Amino acid sequence: MTAYAALGALEQGLAYGIMAIGVFISFRILDFPDLTVDGSLPLGAAVSAVAITSGVNPYLSLILAIVAGSMAGWVTAILNTKFKILHLLASILTMIALYSINIRIMGGPNIALIGAPSVFDPVIGLGIPAHLASLVVFAVFAVAVVILVIWFLRTEFGQAMLATGDNPQMITSLGVNTHFIIIAGVGLSNGLVALSGALIAQNQGAADVGMGIGTIIAGLASVIVGETLFGTASVARSIIAALLGSVVYRLAIAFALGFEWGGFSFSPSDLNLITALLVVGAMSAPHLKKRLLAR
Amino acid sequence: MISLSECSKAFHRGGANEVQALEGITIELDEGDFATVIGSNGAGKSTLLNAVAGVFFLDQGTISVAGRDVTRWPEYKRATLIARVFQNPLLGTCPSATIEQNLALARRRGKRRGLAPGVLQRERAQFIDALGTIGLGLEHRLRDRVGLLSGGQRQALTMLMATLVRPEVLLLDEHTAALDPKTARQILALTRDIIAEHKLTALMVTHNMKDAIALGNRLIMLHQGRVVVGVAGADKQQLTVDDLLRKFYQVQGEALANDSMLLT
Numbered sequence: 001m002t003a004y005a006a007l008g009a010l011e012q013g014l015a016y017g018i019m020a021i022g023v024f025i026s027f028r029i030l031d032f033p034d035l036t037v038d039g040s041l042p043l044g045a046a047v048s049a050v051a052i053t054s055g056v057n058p059y060l061s062l063i064l065a066i067v068a069g070s071m072a073g074w075v076t077a078i079l080n081t082k083f084k085i086l087h088l089l090a091s092i093l094t095m096i097a098l099y100s101i102n103i104r105i106m107g108g109p110n111i112a113l114i115g116a117p118s119v120f121d122p123v124i125g126l127g128i129p130a131h132l133a134s135l136v137v138f139a140v141f142a143v144a145v146v147i148l149v150i151w152f153l154r155t156e157f158g159q160a161m162l163a164t165g166d167n168p169q170m171i172t173s174l175g176v177n178t179h180f181i182i183i184a185g186v187g188l189s190n191g192l193v194a195l196s197g198a199l200i201a202q203n204q205g206a207a208d209v210g211m212g213i214g215t216i217i218a219g220l221a222s223v224i225v226g227e228t229l230f231g232t233a234s235v236a237r238s239i240i241a242a243l244l245g246s247v248v249y250r251l252a253i254a255f256a257l258g259f260e261w262g263g264f265s266f267s268p269s270d271l272n273l274i275t276a277l278l279v280v281g282a283m284s285a286p287h288l289k290k291r292l293l294a295r
Numbered sequence: 296m297i298s299l300s301e302c303s304k305a306f307h308r309g310g311a312n313e314v315q316a317l318e319g320i321t322i323e324l325d326e327g328d329f330a331t332v333i334g335s336n337g338a339g340k341s342t343l344l345n346a347v348a349g350v351f352f353l354d355q356g357t358i359s360v361a362g363r364d365v366t367r368w369p370e371y372k373r374a375t376l377i378a379r380v381f382q383n384p385l386l387g388t389c390p391s392a393t394i395e396q397n398l399a400l401a402r403r404r405g406k407r408r409g410l411a412p413g414v415l416q417r418e419r420a421q422f423i424d425a426l427g428t429i430g431l432g433l434e435h436r437l438r439d440r441v442g443l444l445s446g447g448q449r450q451a452l453t454m455l456m457a458t459l460v461r462p463e464v465l466l467l468d469e470h471t472a473a474l475d476p477k478t479a480r481q482i483l484a485l486t487r488d489i490i491a492e493h494k495l496t497a498l499m500v501t502h503n504m505k506d507a508i509a510l511g512n513r514l515i516m517l518h519q520g521r522v523v524v525g526v527a528g529a530d531k532q533q534l535t536v537d538d539l540l541r542k543f544y545q546v547q548g549e550a551l552a553n554d555s556m557l558l559t
Contacts, residue, residue: 152410154412154413155408155409155410155411155412155413156399156403156408156409156410156411156412156413157408157409157410158413159392159396159399159400159408159413159414160400160408162389162391162392163389163392163400166389166390166391166392167386167388167389167390169381169386170386170387170388170389171389171400172370172371172374173348173370173374173378173379173381174374174400174401174403174404174405174456175371175372175374175375175403175404175405175406176371176374176408177369177371177372178371
């Protein structure tokens with residue numbers, strides 16, 4: 001793996017790490033497996049791209065992306081809580097609907113942002129070289145998201161959200177409307193995923209309707225790799241672990257893609273297989289370790 | 296203060312397994328009344344508590360708590376007036392949250408939850424005082440996760456959480472049934488003390504006739520979704536298990552004699 005590839009993996013790890021924190025909120029905190037993210041990541045990218053090409057400030061476009069992503073999450077959560085559709089199915093329905101919606105928003109399957117203003121411009125303006133600017137911006141956003149989410153989960157509302165995933169019956173008996181909490185939480189999750197999508201689109205210079213494929217798997221892989229490597233001793237630690245897990249995941253992928261053995265090397269189309277193996281490995285590692293030690 | 300008027304509820308309506316779980320139940324509890332509820336399996340005891348808590352809506356009848364008609368209130372809204380302790384000690388607390396976080400969640404029962412800190416510094420002193428009253432040493436373990444506690448400790452904590460904000464009505468659903476006999480006695484004693492101290496209006500479902508007689512100033516016996524026996528005041532104080540069984544047969548007839556096995 002070249003230094004260039006490692007830098008790129010670190011960059012991607014941080015950008016997609018914001019998405020991984022979103023997946024952590026739905027999947028781990030609310031116990032709500034949410035496939036909406038495969039649609040809300042490109043939704044964030046699409047909204048941001050359309051906003052920027054229409055002359056909106058790139059930073060403001062991020063807020064629009066977050067709002068759009070949150071709304072997608074609300075739809076999924078309302079389908080689940082109010083219309084009693086199984087969470088997994090509700091999220092798949094929103095996801096496929098978003099495919100059409102994203103193409104409508106962009107007026108086509110993609111929008112190029114090459115040469116358009118981006119959130120990286122002010123940082124480059126500070127004299128930081130272009131290839132490091134995106135790393136700096138992603139790091140700032142990722143750390144800010146980690147701090148905000150940890151702060152949020154310590155508030156009264158955040159505590160009620162943690163309890164909703166942990167023991168819905170108890171928190172209902174303490175006067176919390178769990179439907180409202182689930183709608184807010186899945187919205188927050190998808191808002192973060194859309195933010196991640198918007199940042200990635202600005203970095204790669206294009207929004208594409210297909211860029212969301214496999215988001216949920218990458219997010220789960222990050223969360224699970226993070227938990228395995230960095231632990232789950234507290235909620236704050238789990239959130240940092242999700243971000244770091246995303247970085248490790250992207251590094252592992254970069255490593256695999258740079259791997260050569262005789263005439264064999266992986267191609268980008270092998271990514272899904274590598275990801276699946278990585279998740280299986282991380283999920284079964286604690287179990288296997290226990291069995292081996294028991295002998 | 297709580298009043299149930301002609302409350303009825305059927306499950307699986309129109310189906311082959313239709314069950315009339317509650318049938319025309321009318322109960323009036325005055326402020327400070329502590330009623331124990333007994334009955335054989337399937338008599339409707341838990342259904343009655345669930346109906347009051349708002350787990351489902353009634354087919355007929357009305358429920359009012361502290362003078363407010365709550366018949367159409369959803370469960371989370373009724374929680375502003377009603378507190379509840381479940382049979383399963385695992386249901387009353389959040390295992391991955393700490394003791395102080397659980398207490399803080401309970402202290403906000405029925406209040407708006409915003410972006411203020413989930414646990415306030417000044418609350419901790421109050422929690423330490425409250426935990427001290429139950430004498431389990433939990434006041435030294437505010438930051439321990441509740442998942443680390445035993446069933447009895449968790450149930451004691453749940454009792455405290457239910458009464459941290461004074462409820463208009465306290466519902467206890469066989470809350471000692473899943474505990475070992477010694478712990479069950481401790482929790483029952485704690486229940487009596489807390490209810491007496493705060494002069495709470497309470498409904499306690501139990502399978503244990505002796506407990507039903509020893510605790511509270513009212514006794515209600517349910518059978519097949521109806522109130523079949525109601526005892527109060529001085530009559531309740533003189534009540535014995537034999538009296539209760541006799542009353543039960545009187546109402547139901549000897550055909551149901553087998554139920555005595557379930558009741559004792």
